[in-house]
Amino acid sequence: MTTIGHLINGVVIEDHARTQDVYNPSTGQVSKQVALASKDTVEQAIAAAAAAFPAWRNTPPLKRARVMFRFKELLEQNAEKITALIGEEHGKISHDAMGELQRGIENVEYACGVPELLKGEHSRNVGPDVDSWSEFQPLGVVAGITPFNFPAMVPLWMFPMAIACGNCFVLKPSERNPTSALFIAQLLHEAGLPEGVLNVVNGDKEAVDTLLEDKRVQAVSFVGSTPIAEYIYKTASANGKRCQALGGAKNHAIIMPDADMDNAVNHLLGAAFGSSGERCMALSVAVAVGQEAADTLVAKMQQAMQPLKVGAYSDSSNDFGPVITKAHQQKVIGYIDSAEQQGATIVVDGRQPNVAGYENGFFVGGTLIDNVTPDMTSYQEEIFGPVLQVVRVNSMQEAMQLINDHEYGNGTCIFTRDGEAARYFSDNIQVGMVGINVPLPVPVAYHSFGGWKRSLFGDLSAYGPDSVRFYTRRKTITQRWPSASVREGAQFAFPS
Numbered sequence: 001m002t003t004i005g006h007l008i009n010g011v012v013i014e015d016h017a018r019t020q021d022v023y024n025p026s027t028g029q030v031s032k033q034v035a036l037a038s039k040d041t042v043e044q045a046i047a048a049a050a051a052a053f054p055a056w057r058n059t060p061p062l063k064r065a066r067v068m069f070r071f072k073e074l075l076e077q078n079a080e081k082i083t084a085l086i087g088e089e090h091g092k093i094s095h096d097a098m099g100e101l102q103r104g105i106e107n108v109e110y111a112c113g114v115p116e117l118l119k120g121e122h123s124r125n126v127g128p129d130v131d132s133w134s135e136f137q138p139l140g141v142v143a144g145i146t147p148f149n150f151p152a153m154v155p156l157w158m159f160p161m162a163i164a165c166g167n168c169f170v171l172k173p174s175e176r177n178p179t180s181a182l183f184i185a186q187l188l189h190e191a192g193l194p195e196g197v198l199n200v201v202n203g204d205k206e207a208v209d210t211l212l213e214d215k216r217v218q219a220v221s222f223v224g225s226t227p228i229a230e231y232i233y234k235t236a237s238a239n240g241k242r243c244q245a246l247g248g249a250k251n252h253a254i255i256m257p258d259a260d261m262d263n264a265v266n267h268l269l270g271a272a273f274g275s276s277g278e279r280c281m282a283l284s285v286a287v288a289v290g291q292e293a294a295d296t297l298v299a300k301m302q303q304a305m306q307p308l309k310v311g312a313y314s315d316s317s318n319d320f321g322p323v324i325t326k327a328h329q330q331k332v333i334g335y336i337d338s339a340e341q342q343g344a345t346i347v348v349d350g351r352q353p354n355v356a357g358y359e360n361g362f363f364v365g366g367t368l369i370d371n372v373t374p375d376m377t378s379y380q381e382e383i384f385g386p387v388l389q390v391v392r393v394n395s396m397q398e399a400m401q402l403i404n405d406h407e408y409g410n411g412t413c414i415f416t417r418d419g420e421a422a423r424y425f426s427d428n429i430q431v432g433m434v435g436i437n438v439p440l441p442v443p444v445a446y447h448s449f450g451g452w453k454r455s456l457f458g459d460l461s462a463y464g465p466d467s468v469r470f471y472t473r474r475k476t477i478t479q480r481w482p483s484a485s486v487r488e489g490a491q492f493a494f495p496s
């Protein structure tokens with residue numbers, strides 16, 4: 001059976017002392033092993049990155065950008081292979097995997113503009129014959145730790161821009177589906193990246209803790225669940241590192257009584273059940289304003305969900321695939337059980353999906369739960385499965401209060417025909433990414449991605465303009481060239 005190794009100094013190395021099973025979630029079978037890096041292996045990767053930094057830092061940004069242009073072409077040429085790897089290890093349907101890859105490629109396209117993005121700021125004559133400018137210098141070795149749910153896209157949020165800015169990178173992908181990130185890293189070497197600039201270590205807590213503690217690592221980007229994000233942020237900060245740690249979510253959609261209900265239902269279907277709800281921007285709560293809107297929404301959703309098809313990643317006629325592991329399948333089902341026990345109504349029940357030929361796959365069918373209340377466990381916690389819960393409220397204010405009171409603040413959306421209500425909503429809601437009749441308001445690559453509250457620890461969001469600031473350090477230089485005519489005596493006060 002294949003064991004997935006690490007990529008250090010451009011070479012795949014084997015360190016198989018500890019390994020973990022990698023599953024094909026559609027079949028429920030173990031398909032490979034992944035090596036779990038020891039502290040020593042991670043230190044080798046950091047050393048490789050540190051050694052590559054002086055030359056890469058001084059490589060002109062235009063030449064760094066040219067590597068990214070070639071990388072983008074290679075990603076496109078290898079799209080089928082990458083999406084197959086994503087499907088096999090994650091379970092998402094091939095066209096959804098293609099969408100993930102496309103979103104990742106858009107981050108590479110943005111990184112191709114790095115000479116423009118690094119131009120800095122310049123002021124002539126800030127004082128007599130004095131000029132001042134700010135430049136943005138790379139940090140050195142930076143690390144990225146990524147989740148299972150976008151095994152190709154989230155790494156592509158991080159390392160292309162970090163590297164284009166002149167840093168060297170150590171990536172620690174999710175150990176549950178590591179192969180696509182490793183393959184993509186090899187493509188970047190094929191595009192001309194010097195050895196050591198990008199290294200990949202597979203592993204678990206031992207690898208992550210080594211990255212968090214090593215003094216040579218200057219900054220850490222993390223995406224994953226909130227408890228781990230908080231741990232990463234606190235530990236990295238305590239060790240003097242810059243850190244951005246993106247966490248979990250509970251994304252609400254408000255359905256106003258004046259909404260185009262058929263449009264809202266179509267959008268909710270894709271946003272709640274696409275990728276089995278394993279998206280940090282999945283809409284998992286529909287807040288219906290008024291009993292009539294709630295009744296209509298639930299009736300129409302129930303009907304629209306009848307033809308939903310859950311099944312193996314390889315059949316593109318399926319709407320969504322399995323969840324990531326058997327344990328996660330049980331966890332999602334546990335949340336549905338708890339909602340039922342706590343008094344909610346299970347309208348469409350996905351707890352026992354029948355997927356012919358894939359009886360051991362980790363499937364959960366699309367589930368709709370009505371009459372959910374804020375005190376229920378299934379409302380408070382992130383389910384991360386194909387489950388849409390309906391909360392009934394009497395006013396838009398009540399709906400907004402619910403969202404503002406929730407610990408997460410990643411994404412949200414309002415369905416309405418009322419521009420004034422939409423404007424009030426987007427202005428006042430305590431959430432980082434807001435949609436108006438747009439269910440998944442994921443920012444494009446030239447904006448930045450980040451939630452509020454416990455969905456993001458740190459000051460800067462992921463990718464886009466914030467990532468240029470995250471992966472660089474400002475240096476401000478003030479210069480004067482004194483000549484005999486302007487030479488002054490000592491000054492002991494600021495000039496006024």
Ligand code: NAD
Nearest residue numbers: 146147148173174205208223224225228246247248249280
């Ligand atoms: P996770 O937190 O379990 O794992 C993320 C990474 O952290 C992995 O690389 C893993 O190896 C590492 N890790 C796990 N436990 C650790 C520990 N105890 N110590 C150190 N490192 C550890 O997350 P996941 O299950 O892979 O991903 C799903 C979660 O990610 C969901 O909560 C989802 O909302 C979130 N997510 C958030 C965003 C966002 O942008 N906010 C995007 C994608 C996913």
